[in-house]
Each structure stands twice: as C-alpha cells, then as structure tokens.
Amino acid sequence: MDAVQIIDVVKHYGNVLALDHVNLSVKEGEFFGLLGPNGAGKTTLIRILTGLTAPTSGRTLILGYDVLNEPVKAKKQFGLVPEISNVYDDLTAWDNLMFMAKLYGIPEREREERAMKLLEALGLRERVDSPVKQFSKGMRRRLAIAAALIHEPRILFLDEPTSGLDTQSSRFIREVLRELNRKGMTIFLTTHFIEEADQLCKRVAILDKGKICVVDTPENLKASLQEKEALEVIFNSPTSIDEEEFKKHCSGIVRLSENKFRFYVSDSSSILPLLVDFAKNKGLKILSVNTLKPILEDVFIKYTGIDPLMAERMEQLRYKR
Amino acid sequence: MKMEELYEMLQKSSIIALNDIKLYYFKPPSIFFGIMLPLILYFAFTLGRPCVTEAYRLTGVVAVSVFFGASTLEAVVLPMERRTRTFERLVSAPLSLEALLIGKMASGAIFGIALGFVMATILILVGPAWQWTGFSAGLSLSPIPFILTIIISAINSSSLGLxxxxxxxxxADAMMPLNFLRFVMIFLSGVFIPLEETYMFNPSLAPLAYLLPLTYSVDALRQTTFGPIDLWKLLIDLVILIVFSIVLIFTAIELVKHSMR
Structure with a gap:
C-alpha cells in the first residue's frame, strides 16, 4: 500500500498558485525527500498532507485515509516535525511528551515507558525535567522529533529537519532518521540541503514553482546527467566570463563566487586550451581546475533553472565535496 | 455522533483545557485583564457612584469577573499558541477541530467560573464584616440557579473570547476588539447601573441592551442572588445565553476552517 498519495493537488493563496496539479505517491517504508528552492511549495504540500491546510482541489491519502474526509484516522498514522520546533516552552521535556501522549490516547504506563525510551534515544534523558525554554535549538528539534514519535506512527513528516542546526546536531538527527527508516518507518522530508537528500533518501522529487519537475532515485537522476561533465575553475582574482566565448564547447556556466566558475561540458579536454588562453588574455592565473561528476545539485539546477547567485549561496550552505 | 465518539471528543477537550490551565492561568495578561480590571471597575463604580445600590455592586462585580475572566483567557492563549505554532501541533493531532476549540473554550470558562465564585464568596461572606457591602439584609441566594447562571455565563463569555x-x-490584536466590546457591554448591559437609569435620557436605545448577552447574565445573576426569581424569565435568560454560546462557538470553528482553506 502507498503510505502517501497526492492526487492532483492544487493550492491557491488568493491569486498566487502555490501548488499546480501535484501528483505523487510514496511507498511504505520509503525514505522520500522533497527538494526545492525557497517558495517552491514544499511547506504548503506538507501542510496539506498533515491537515493543517486544505487544498483548493485534489486529494491526499495517508495509508488510504483521506486527510480531508477522515482527518482523525489519517492523523493517527503520522507524526509531524515542523520547521519551527513547536513544543511548549513553559513545560518540561517530560510534560511535553506526556501531553502529546494523552492526546493520542496512549495508556499511562505505556506513555511513560515510551517517553523514557525516546528521551534516551534522542539524548535528552539528562534534561527530562528541564523547562524547554532552557533548551538549545538542537535540543528543541530533538524534543519535537520525540513528540512526533510518541504514538509510534507509521509515517514521519519532517519539514527542513536540520535547517538552522549546527553540524553535530544535524548529523545526530540524520542518524536517528536513518535508524527509524531501517526499522520500517516511512520518512517524508522536505529540505533545501541537496546533499542531505542525497545521503538519506531512496527517492527524491524536485518541486519548483508548485510543480513536480522530476521524481526518481538520486542515482538515476545523477546518471541522467552523465553526458555532462563539469569543470570547476578557480582564478587568482575576480573576473567575469562572456558565455558567448565558450558557447561552442560548454552547455552552461555557473558562477559560484567572484573567481570560481563551473563549466558544464561534453568533453573537458576541448575547453582547457580555451581557458588557458582566456586567463592569459585577462592577465589571470588559474589556481585550480577540477573535473566533477554530476551531483544531485546539478540535477536540481537543471530542473529549477536556479540562478547563479542562488547557486553561490547554496554552495556556501552545503557541505564541501 | 456515536456515544463513544462524543466521549473521546470530551476526553480530548479536557486534556486541552487542563494543559491551558497549567500553562496560561498565571500569565500576566490573564491576571491583569481577568482579575485586576474587574476589581478596578468595581472600585470605580463604588467610589465614583455612591448612589449605586449594594445589590448592583455585588451582581455587577460577579458578572464582570466572570465576563472578563472567561473572555480574557482565549485572547491570551490563542494568539500565543499561534505565535509559537503550538496551535498547529494541536491541529495536526488526531482530534476534531470542534474538540480542540471546545477544550480551549472550557479552559476560559473554568477561569471565569473560578473568579466568579471567588468574588461572590468574598463579597457575600467577608464583605458585611468589613462593612463595605451591605447586602446581607437583602440577599436571597438560590444556590443551584446561581451556580448554573455562573457556569452558563462563563461558557458564553469564553465563547465570545474564542x-x-x-x-x-x-x-494585542485580540485584546483590542475584545476590550472595546467588553466596555461597550458593561455600560449598555446594566451591569452596575439599572437599565432604566442607563437609558433614561435615550429610551429608544434600550433595545440595544437585549442584543448583548451580558444583559441576560446580569439579569439572571440578580434574580438568583437578590430575587425574586421569575422562573420563566430566568429560563429565557439562560436559554438565550446558551444559544449565543452555540452561535459563537460554531462561528469560531468556521473561521478556523476558513483560515485553513
């Protein structure tokens, strides 16, 4: 059975079209990633799936239950970790979990056992009686995950789960998610960290301007770009490049920083002499040249047509290769 | 709706209400707008209007305590929960929107009921000893109708706050329209001043009072504390308050549903 089914979902906010006839399904036990730039509609889609927003048209099913017509049954099947960790600041970690467990109708003894296990697994055992307002951002996110897992859902939705967290917290959360998926839980996450999706997800969808551009495994998506090599060149000082000069030998140029460029080429050896001439004519030195295999980011750029400035910002955000 | 579903709904509403009681009863806006303001109004009318009878002071302060207490809590809880997004946590939990909002309304109503009883107890028991109230002579308390009136009035006020x-x-976005409406109601509903006196100079405006639920709360409270009780009039007061509450709660539910579209 499909864990998540999105059938022809359209969402308008006034005159703005946020989702445009989205169709998608996620199998049980799958680790699924929804990628897209800011404003692509990822959060809107997750809000529709979790019953926080109604679609303008279309249907969403959670393990066969229609989110609009059978909301209570559908909501019992999933846990939600939103981008903002919405736990109660004035309650302790323990009281937050107890409150959520009561709302899900978990018997008293069981709720205490589960809460203790979750706090242990998420590294919060020591802070069980501390008010959440004393927690760091990473701890709050871990508590939000614990609160989403207290009723042992079959599906876990996460909206940008590692956004704004330090490397250590992000790594810890990724490991927790991998472990949950290994145990059979369906994970549906949205992220703009492409490398995160590449590392974690069995399948990814790229959403842009409210439309699903492509859905496949990260490997297949990268393989679809195999005809493209990329050549990353760093000059010793800032420069600009006229795409016309290189038009014959490369299919695209992305400016990654003031002196760093990526050339998408069919044959890297053909463009090298041109680059050497270019540097000579401009009085520049080539500091490094790297040939790169396609990564998921290249697929992302291909489908979203993201501008070079955005690529530069993403380059700063993502891990170094 | 089946009995089981109704039981589950009420159970979840009570979990929401208990959580609100734990979290929000002692927040500064709840204390100021729910407790301090009715007291300030009481003293304003006692010192500034010595001609107001003690009966009006007692029923006035109890009515205002219930009214302010019950309507204040929602104006504190809901905006705070929207800002911290904890309201979304509740919406994504497996309970109906009706159960969620009835739970929220209940926490406000309990706050109003508690304040109403505390104020009534202080004024009835301690007041005469301190000689700043003199109703022991005229007091004719009917306990059960009085308790029922406080509960229904609190539910009504909490629904308005909701x-x-x-x-x-x-x-602030919630308090501004709420305070405007509350002050208008206090002055037009005969809380501290009899209706005949309120509209003495403009009797054509008197029907306005009957559009405001507080008028029925005050009338029912006055009947159940100082009598005489006119059973039909009291029943009509309470039925009108219940109808007002139902309309207010369902309108609130529709507003939330509309915001989710």
Whole structure:
C-alpha cells in the first residue's frame, strides 16, 4: 500500500498558485525527500498532507485515509516535525511528551515507558525535567522529533529537519532518521540541503514553482546527467566570463563566487586550451581546475533553472565535496 | 455522533483545557485583564457612584469577573499558541477541530467560573464584616440557579473570547476588539447601573441592551442572588445565553476552517 498519495493537488493563496496539479505517491517504508528552492511549495504540500491546510482541489491519502474526509484516522498514522520546533516552552521535556501522549490516547504506563525510551534515544534523558525554554535549538528539534514519535506512527513528516542546526546536531538527527527508516518507518522530508537528500533518501522529487519537475532515485537522476561533465575553475582574482566565448564547447556556466566558475561540458579536454588562453588574455592565473561528476545539485539546477547567485549561496550552505 | 465518539471528543477537550490551565492561568495578561480590571471597575463604580445600590455592586462585580475572566483567557492563549505554532501541533493531532476549540473554550470558562465564585464568596461572606457591602439584609441566594447562571455565563463569555481571538496573531490584536466590546457591554448591559437609569435620557436605545448577552447574565445573576426569581424569565435568560454560546462557538470553528482553506 502507498503510505502517501497526492492526487492532483492544487493550492491557491488568493491569486498566487502555490501548488499546480501535484501528483505523487510514496511507498511504505520509503525514505522520500522533497527538494526545492525557497517558495517552491514544499511547506504548503506538507501542510496539506498533515491537515493543517486544505487544498483548493485534489486529494491526499495517508495509508488510504483521506486527510480531508477522515482527518482523525489519517492523523493517527503520522507524526509531524515542523520547521519551527513547536513544543511548549513553559513545560518540561517530560510534560511535553506526556501531553502529546494523552492526546493520542496512549495508556499511562505505556506513555511513560515510551517517553523514557525516546528521551534516551534522542539524548535528552539528562534534561527530562528541564523547562524547554532552557533548551538549545538542537535540543528543541530533538524534543519535537520525540513528540512526533510518541504514538509510534507509521509515517514521519519532517519539514527542513536540520535547517538552522549546527553540524553535530544535524548529523545526530540524520542518524536517528536513518535508524527509524531501517526499522520500517516511512520518512517524508522536505529540505533545501541537496546533499542531505542525497545521503538519506531512496527517492527524491524536485518541486519548483508548485510543480513536480522530476521524481526518481538520486542515482538515476545523477546518471541522467552523465553526458555532462563539469569543470570547476578557480582564478587568482575576480573576473567575469562572456558565455558567448565558450558557447561552442560548454552547455552552461555557473558562477559560484567572484573567481570560481563551473563549466558544464561534453568533453573537458576541448575547453582547457580555451581557458588557458582566456586567463592569459585577462592577465589571470588559474589556481585550480577540477573535473566533477554530476551531483544531485546539478540535477536540481537543471530542473529549477536556479540562478547563479542562488547557486553561490547554496554552495556556501552545503557541505564541501 | 456515536456515544463513544462524543466521549473521546470530551476526553480530548479536557486534556486541552487542563494543559491551558497549567500553562496560561498565571500569565500576566490573564491576571491583569481577568482579575485586576474587574476589581478596578468595581472600585470605580463604588467610589465614583455612591448612589449605586449594594445589590448592583455585588451582581455587577460577579458578572464582570466572570465576563472578563472567561473572555480574557482565549485572547491570551490563542494568539500565543499561534505565535509559537503550538496551535498547529494541536491541529495536526488526531482530534476534531470542534474538540480542540471546545477544550480551549472550557479552559476560559473554568477561569471565569473560578473568579466568579471567588468574588461572590468574598463579597457575600467577608464583605458585611468589613462593612463595605451591605447586602446581607437583602440577599436571597438560590444556590443551584446561581451556580448554573455562573457556569452558563462563563461558557458564553469564553465563547465570545474564542470568536474574537481565533484569528489573532498577537495578544494585542485580540485584546483590542475584545476590550472595546467588553466596555461597550458593561455600560449598555446594566451591569452596575439599572437599565432604566442607563437609558433614561435615550429610551429608544434600550433595545440595544437585549442584543448583548451580558444583559441576560446580569439579569439572571440578580434574580438568583437578590430575587425574586421569575422562573420563566430566568429560563429565557439562560436559554438565550446558551444559544449565543452555540452561535459563537460554531462561528469560531468556521473561521478556523476558513483560515485553513
């Protein structure tokens, strides 16, 4: 059975079209990633799936239950970790979990056992009686995950789960998610960290301007770009490049920083002499040249047509290769 | 709706209400707008209007305590929960929107009921000893109708608070229209001054009072504390308050549903 089914979902906010006839399904036990730039509609889609927003048209099913017509049954099947960790600041970690467990109708003894296990697994055992307002951002996110897992859902939705967290917290959360998926839980996450999706997800969808551009495994998506090599060149000082000069030998140029460029080429050896001439004519030195295999980011750029400035910002955000 | 579903709904509403009681009863806006303001109004009318009878002071302060207490809490809880997104946590939990909002309304109503009883107890028991109230002579308390009136009035006031706060993103956004309405109601509903006196100079405006639920609360409270009780009149007061409450709660639910579209 499909864990998540999105059938022809359209969402308008006034005159703005946020989702445009989205169709998608996620199998049980799958680790699924929804990628897209800011404003692509990822959060809107997750809000529709979790019953926080109604679609303008279309249907969403959670393990066969229609989110609009059978909301209570559908909501019992999933846990939600939103981008903002919405736990109660004035309650302790323990009281937050107890409150959520009561709302899900978990018997008293069981709720205490589960809460203790979750706090242990998420590294919060020591802070069980501390008010959440004393927690760091990473701890709050871990508590939000614990609160989403207290009723042992079959599906876990996460909206940008590692956004704004330090490397250590992000790594810890990724490991927790991998472990949950290994145990059979369906994970549906949205992220703009492409490398995160590449590392974690069995399948990814790229959403842009409210439309699903492509859905496949990260490997297949990268393989679809195999005809493209990329050549990353760093000059010793800032420069600009006229795409016309290189038009014959490369299919695209992305400016990654003031002196760093990526050339998408069919044959890297053909463009090298041109680059050497270019540097000579401009009085520049080539500091490094790297040939790169396609990564998921290249697929992302291909489908979203993201501008070079955005690529530069993403380059700063993502891990170094 | 089946009995089991109704039981589950009420159970979840009570979990929401208990959580609100734990979290929000002692927040500064709850204390100021729920407790301090009715007291300030009481003293304003006692010192500034010595001609007001003690009966009006007692029923006035109890009515205002219930009214302010019950309607304040929603104006604190809902905007705060919207801002911290904890309201979304509740919406994504497996309970109906009706159960969620009835739970929110209940926490406000319990706050109003508690304040109403505390104020009534102080004024009835301690007041005569301090000689700043003199109603022991005229007091003719009918305990059960009095308790029922306080409960229904609190539910009604909390429903009004719910409706005005359900879309607010900030406490001030909810408090402003709520305070405007509350002050208008206090002056037009005969809380501290008899209706005949309120509309003495403009009797054509008197029907306005009957559009405001507080008028029925005050009338029912006055009947159940100082008598005489006119059973039909009391029943009509309570039925009108219940109808007002139902309309307010369902309008609030529709507003939330509309905001989710």
């Amino acid at each position: 409706l005005l706060s359900v879309r607010a993103g900030d406490v």
